[in-house]
Amino acid sequence: MRAEWRNATFAAGLLAAAVAQTFAQSASLAADKKPHPGKDIYERRCALCHGPDGSPQESVAKMLQAEIPHLGSPRVQSKSDAEIQKVVKDGAGKMKAMKGIADMDITNIIAFMRTFKKP
Numbered sequence: 001m002r003a004e005w006r007n008a009t010f011a012a013g014l015l016a017a018a019v020a021q022t023f024a025q026s027a028s029l030a031a032d033k034k035p036h037p038g039k040d041i042y043e044r045r046c047a048l049c050h051g052p053d054g055s056p057q058e059s060v061a062k063m064l065q066a067e068i069p070h071l072g073s074p075r076v077q078s079k080s081d082a083e084i085q086k087v088v089k090d091g092a093g094k095m096k097a098m099k100g101i102a103d104m105d106i107t108n109i110i111a112f113m114r115t116f117k118k119p
C-alpha cells in the first residue's frame, strides 16, 4: 500500500471514530433532556386545574367552588398509585372523573405527579 493511501485510510478511521463519539454523546444528551413520559398528558389533562407543577389554580377552584389540594402535598402524595388512579377514573369530591385516558397514560401521569413531592 502506498503511503498516501495508508494515511487516507487512517484519517478516515479517525473521522469515523470521531463521528461515532459525537453521535454517542448527542444520543445520551438527548436521553437526558427527554421530557418525563407523563408530562405531556398531565399538561393536557390535569394542569388546567392543578397547574404545571401541581399547584392549585385558584381561579378554577373559585369557579368550581372547590378546594383544590396541591398535588405535591403530603396528603395527596401519601395516596397509593391505585388510589390516585381511582381519583382520575372515578373522580373525587368536586373533581369529576376524567374520561378517555388510557391506563398506561394514567400510570405515567401518576409517576410525573410523584416528581411534585415536596421534600
Ligand code: HEC
Binding pocket: 042, 045, 046, 047, 048, 049, 050, 060, 064, 066, 067, 068, 069, 071, 076, 084, 087, 088, 092, 093, 094, 095, 096, 098, 101, 109
Ligand atoms: C376541571 C378541573 C380538574 C381537572 C382537569 C383535574 N382535577 Fe384533580 N381535582 C380537582 C378538584 C376540584 C379537586 C378537589 C376535589 C375535592 O376534594 O372536592 C381535585 C383533586 C385531585 C386529587 C386529590 C383527591 C383527593 O382525594 O384528595 C388528585 C390526586 C387529583 N385531583 C388528580 C388529578 C389528575 C391526575 C388529573 C389529570 C388526569 C386531574 N386531577 C384533573 C379538579 C380537577
